[in-house]
Each structure stands twice: as C-alpha cells, then as structure tokens.
Amino acid sequence: MKAAVLNSIPGHLEIQDVQVSNPAPREVLVRTSAAGLCHSDLHFMEGKYPHPCPSILGHESAGVVEAVGSMVSYVQPGDHVITCLSAFCGHCSQCTNGHMTLCENKDRELVRGRDDAPRLSRNGEAVHQFMHLSSFAEQMLIHEQALVKIDKDMPFDKAALIGCGVTTGLGAVFRTAKVEPGQTVSVIGCGGIGLSAIQGARIAGANRIIAVDTVESKLELAQSMGATHIVDASKVDPVEAVRELSGGGVHHAFEAVGAKTTAEQSFKMLDSGGQATVIGMIPVGTVVEVHGVELLNEKTLTGSNMGSNQFRTDMPRFIDMYLQGRLMLDEMVSKTIALDDINEGFEDMKSGNVARSVITFD
Ligand SMILES: NC(=O)c1ccc[n+]([C@@H]2O[C@H](COP(=O)([O-])OP(=O)(O)OC[C@H]3O[C@@H](n4cnc5c(N)ncnc54)[C@H](O)[C@@H]3O)[C@@H](O)[C@H]2O)c1
Ligand SMILES: [Zn+2]
Ligand SMILES: [Zn+2]
Structure with a gap:
C-alpha cells in the first residue's frame, strides 16, 4: 500500500x-x-x-x-x-x-x-x-x-476530524474542564483544536467566549463558530485584553497552541478560582512557570489528553451534534x-x- x-x-x-x-x-x-x-x-x-x-x-x-x-x-x-x-x-x-x-x-x-x-x-x-x-x-x-x-450517513472527511481535533477540543470543555452554562471562557489558538473548544464552549452554554489568535482569518472563523469576542495577540497583550473583556478574568482558559508563553498566558488570564486547561503539546523539556502567590487565589493549571475522552460514548454523540446542525x-x-x-x-x-x-x- x-x-x-x-x-x-x-x-x-x-x-x-x-x-x-x-x-x-x-x-x-x-x-x-x-x-x-x-x-x-x-x-x-x-x-x-x-x-x-x-x-x-x-x-x-x-x-x-x-x-x-x-x-x-x-x-x-x-x-x-x-x-x-x-x-x-x-x-x-x-x-x-x-x-x-x-x-x-x-x-x-x-x-x-x-x-x-x-x-x-x-x-x-x-x-x-x-x-x-x-x-x-x-x-x-x-x-x-x-x-x-459509526453511522454510515456520516461523511468520512468530517468523521475523520472527530478522530482527534473535535474530540480533543470538545472533550477538554465537556470532560476535562466541565464548563458550566453562563461561564466565561477564553481559547488561545484557533486551529482545529481551538475552534473545537470554542464550539464546545458554545454548546456548553458559556456566555462569553473570547477567541485569541495571531491570524485575522482564524479570528473570523472563530466568530462564525461561537466566539463572542476576539483578540488579535499580534496587536495587543492577550492577557490584558481578556481580563478587560471578561471583567477581571475568565472562569476557564484553554491553551490550544503548545507553547510556554501561551500556556503561561492562559493561567494569567484567569479570575480567582478559575482553571487553565493546556491542550497544546508543549515541547519536551520546556518548563511552564506560574507565580506562586496566584495559587492563593485557588487557580488551577491542568492539561487535557485527547479531551479526557471516552470515545465510544463521545464520538457517536458528536456525530449526532453534527447531523443536527449544532456542531459545525x-x-x-x-x-x-x-x-x-x-x-x-x-x-x-x-x-x-x-x-x-x-x-x-x-
Ligand atoms: N492534548 C492533546 O491530546 C492534543 C490533541 C491534539 C492536538 N494537540 C495539540 O494542540 C495544539 C493545536 O493543534 P492544532 O492542530 O489546532 O494546531 P494549528 O496549527 O491548526 O492551530 C494553532 C493555532 O494557534 C495560533 N497561534 C500560534 N501562535 C499563537 C500565539 N502566540 N497566540 C495565539 N495564537 C497562536 C495559530 O495561528 C493557529 O491558528 C498543538 O500543540 C497540538 O499538538 C493536543
Ligand atoms: Zn491530533
Ligand atoms: Zn487500561
């Protein structure tokens, strides 16, 4: 072959x-x-x-x-x-x-x-x-x-996306972070994974979904998939911008790039009691740092492996969401x-x- x-x-x-x-x-x-x-x-x-x-x-x-x-x-x-x-x-x-x-x-x-x-x-x-x-x-x-x-009605090219990107992004929101209706969410990086996390936040009922990327076309896509606000990190400081747009910090930040800087940004843009979920694969040997004093505010920094999935349960559900028109x-x-x-x-x-x-x- x-x-x-x-x-x-x-x-x-x-x-x-x-x-x-x-x-x-x-x-x-x-x-x-x-x-x-x-x-x-x-x-x-x-x-x-x-x-x-x-x-x-x-x-x-x-x-x-x-x-x-x-x-x-x-x-x-x-x-x-x-x-x-x-x-x-x-x-x-x-x-x-x-x-x-x-x-x-x-x-x-x-x-x-x-x-x-x-x-x-x-x-x-x-x-x-x-x-x-x-x-x-x-x-x-x-x-x-x-x-x-899976159902034979599901087109293969869309089904393939569920194999990693969609399950990782939606799962990070639903299973790892357990975002609640009405919460504020930020997503750094709007590729296949970040766009899926944005859609997950929309489906979970988040009120404010702030998309962060450095490419304009990605931010437009993010808006079309559920982001309520966008931040161009090539023009402004994303931490300041997200803190301002969320009135002091978000309940949940998702990192979907895979870099030290963006992982640290995700933690810095949290409100007290918030959780940063790093989905991106940070290069082996790279250390991610946080200010110890911030832990007094009960902030959490965690990772998500493939959206903490139970894929034989999750993937058919995601297919239904797509066939119903709720997952783009x-x-x-x-x-x-x-x-x-x-x-x-x-x-x-x-x-x-x-x-x-x-x-x-x-
Ligand atoms: N944890 C897991 O199980 C898991 C699963 C799949 C993918 N991943 C990882 O998730 C990450 C994203 O994957 P992808 O396929 O969506 O990648 P991608 O290349 O499609 O998207 C990355 C996005 O990040 C943006 N970006 C780059 N630098 C940025 C910055 N400084 N600030 C804001 N945005 C920035 C890019 O413009 C792009 O839109 C990768 O690190 C990948 O390895 C992890
Ligand atoms: Zn993947
Ligand atoms: Zn086992």
Missing part, C-alpha cells in the same frame, strides 16, 4: 510502498477513507517530540473495516469506523475508573510484542506505527479498542488533498491559514 513515511527527524514525509500484516486475533484492518492533518504530527516531524524512524504518522482518521481478527466481534467487514489514538485495555485501574485516555497498558497490551512480526514493514524492515494508528496510509492495522463504529464541521475542512500533497498540507498549517486539511483516499 501507499503510505507517507517519516524517514528522518526533522524531516518531510516520503510517499513509499509499505506492507501490512494480517490481523492478529484482536486486530482490525481498516481501509482509510480520510485522514486529517493535526499539529501534533508536525511536532513529531520537527523533532519537538521524539519518535523512532521509519514511521508512518497520522492519527485523525475514518475508514471502512476490511478484515477482522479471529476474536473480534465488535465490528465486521463493511462497517464504518473512526479511529482513536486513545486505545484502551479496559481493565487497568485508569480504564475501570473511567480515565481511558490514561490507560496503563496502552504500550504493552495494545501493540504487537517484540518477537511478533511487525504490523507495518518495508522490504522486511519494521516501520513504526504512530500512536497506535498511522493514518497517512491507504490501510491501517489497529487494535480493536482503537476504533468506534463542514467549515472546519478548509481543504481536501491527496496523500501525494501531504507536505504542502503541512506547509499550509505552518502558514496558519487553514483550519484543517484532510486527505481523502479514492
């Missing part, structure tokens, strides 16, 4: 021929229909996070089941699915406590062992799977607990591209001009 392979870090993706193994008892072979480009993939390409090479990136996807292993009963060939990197074992203390995104067995039970043939290979050499998925490829061979079955996904797909154009897709992401580019496969 054709796949976009990362052969060195930092590096670009190369379209190459890769071989896929047959499904083991609990594995599912999925034909990829659509795969979104998320900034997390770019962080790995740029070396801000480590990953072995060669590997196939991509983790925001939807497709059709082609074959299943002997023990799989949840799906069968022909089913439509969304994949999720939050693969869960279902029996560790985190899973049984409802925190499947923190599953303790993720990298033990849900991957193939060292002595087993690899799921992906190139001329006999193992190709590393990325986040249990590797979506930038025509097929994915994944654990059955890394996917959810058409507007989030700025471009559909071919796998061959993937590097240009990441250049678009760097320029800040697209909400999401989605690869569609014929």
Whole structure:
C-alpha cells in the first residue's frame, strides 16, 4: 500500500510502498477513507517530540473495516469506523475508573510484542506505527479498542476530524474542564483544536467566549463558530485584553497552541478560582512557570489528553451534534488533498491559514 513515511527527524514525509500484516486475533484492518492533518504530527516531524524512524504518522482518521481478527466481534467487514489514538485495555485501574485516555497498558497490551512480526514493514524492515494508528496510509492495522463504529450517513472527511481535533477540543470543555452554562471562557489558538473548544464552549452554554489568535482569518472563523469576542495577540497583550473583556478574568482558559508563553498566558488570564486547561503539546523539556502567590487565589493549571475522552460514548454523540446542525464541521475542512500533497498540507498549517486539511483516499 501507499503510505507517507517519516524517514528522518526533522524531516518531510516520503510517499513509499509499505506492507501490512494480517490481523492478529484482536486486530482490525481498516481501509482509510480520510485522514486529517493535526499539529501534533508536525511536532513529531520537527523533532519537538521524539519518535523512532521509519514511521508512518497520522492519527485523525475514518475508514471502512476490511478484515477482522479471529476474536473480534465488535465490528465486521463493511462497517464504518473512526479511529482513536486513545486505545484502551479496559481493565487497568485508569480504564475501570473511567480515565481511558490514561490507560496503563496502552504500550504493552495494545501493540504487537517484540518477537511478533511487525504490523507495518518495508522490504522486511519494521516501520513504526504512530500512536497506535498511522493514518497517512491507504490501510491501517489497529487494535480493536482503537476504533468506534459509526453511522454510515456520516461523511468520512468530517468523521475523520472527530478522530482527534473535535474530540480533543470538545472533550477538554465537556470532560476535562466541565464548563458550566453562563461561564466565561477564553481559547488561545484557533486551529482545529481551538475552534473545537470554542464550539464546545458554545454548546456548553458559556456566555462569553473570547477567541485569541495571531491570524485575522482564524479570528473570523472563530466568530462564525461561537466566539463572542476576539483578540488579535499580534496587536495587543492577550492577557490584558481578556481580563478587560471578561471583567477581571475568565472562569476557564484553554491553551490550544503548545507553547510556554501561551500556556503561561492562559493561567494569567484567569479570575480567582478559575482553571487553565493546556491542550497544546508543549515541547519536551520546556518548563511552564506560574507565580506562586496566584495559587492563593485557588487557580488551577491542568492539561487535557485527547479531551479526557471516552470515545465510544463521545464520538457517536458528536456525530449526532453534527447531523443536527449544532456542531459545525463542514467549515472546519478548509481543504481536501491527496496523500501525494501531504507536505504542502503541512506547509499550509505552518502558514496558519487553514483550519484543517484532510486527505481523502479514492
Ligand atoms: N492534548 C492533546 O491530546 C492534543 C490533541 C491534539 C492536538 N494537540 C495539540 O494542540 C495544539 C493545536 O493543534 P492544532 O492542530 O489546532 O494546531 P494549528 O496549527 O491548526 O492551530 C494553532 C493555532 O494557534 C495560533 N497561534 C500560534 N501562535 C499563537 C500565539 N502566540 N497566540 C495565539 N495564537 C497562536 C495559530 O495561528 C493557529 O491558528 C498543538 O500543540 C497540538 O499538538 C493536543
Ligand atoms: Zn491530533
Ligand atoms: Zn487500561
């Protein structure tokens, strides 16, 4: 099959021929229909996070089941699915406590062992799977607990977005922060994740939703998706602006960029008792600092992993919200591209001009 392979870090993706193994008892072979480009993939390409090479990136996807292993009963060939990197074992203390995104067995039970043939290979050499998925490829061979079955009415390109960006942004609002109706919210960074957090805040009933970005077109998109106020951080100090617009500070701030400065800004723009939820992936080794005295005001700084999701519950709900017209996904797909154009897709992401580019496969 054709796949976009990362052969060195930092590096670009190369379209190459890769071989896929047959499904083991609990594995599912999925034909990829659509795969979104998320900034997390770019962080790995740029070396801000480590990953072995060669590997196939991509983790925001939807497709059709082609074959299943002997023990799989949840799906069968022909089913439509969304994949999720939050693969869960279902029996560790985190899973049984409802925190499947923190599953303790993720990298033990849900991957193939060292002595087993690899799921992906190139001329006999193992190709590393990325986040249990590797979506930038025509097929994915994944654990059955890394996917959810979905309604066949759901278009694949929009379904793919739910695989990461939408679930992360909405989940950060609904599950991690538990935003209440009437609260004030700010969101720093209006890419796929931030726009989803803005929509989550709107659906949760926040009264004031302040969007912060440095690109004008992103702020316009944010307004169209529910932001009540916008702040251009390239022109004004976002902390001062948000504090002023919210009458002293917000109840909830979300960081959806992945940088020290913006994470610290999210904490500084809180009202007393407020919570800053950092969604962005801050480069490994970077320290985020807060003034200790601010803790006396009972402010919280926390992170959110994939929106603290329980994806087999959440993703079908998000599909219903879309089909009911309450969740805007058409507007989030700025471009559909071919796998061959993937590097240009990441250049678009760097320029800040697209909400999401989605690869569609014929
Ligand atoms: N925690 C998780 O589970 C999880 C899941 C998915 C993505 N992420 C992370 O979320 C972050 C956002 O991802 P994305 O795909 O939406 O990225 P993106 O590149 O599409 O969007 C980032 C946005 O931030 C804006 N921005 C950049 N610098 C800014 C600044 N100083 N102030 C305000 N805005 C600024 C950009 O203009 C852009 O609109 C990334 O760090 C990604 O790795 C985390
Ligand atoms: Zn992602
Ligand atoms: Zn587990």
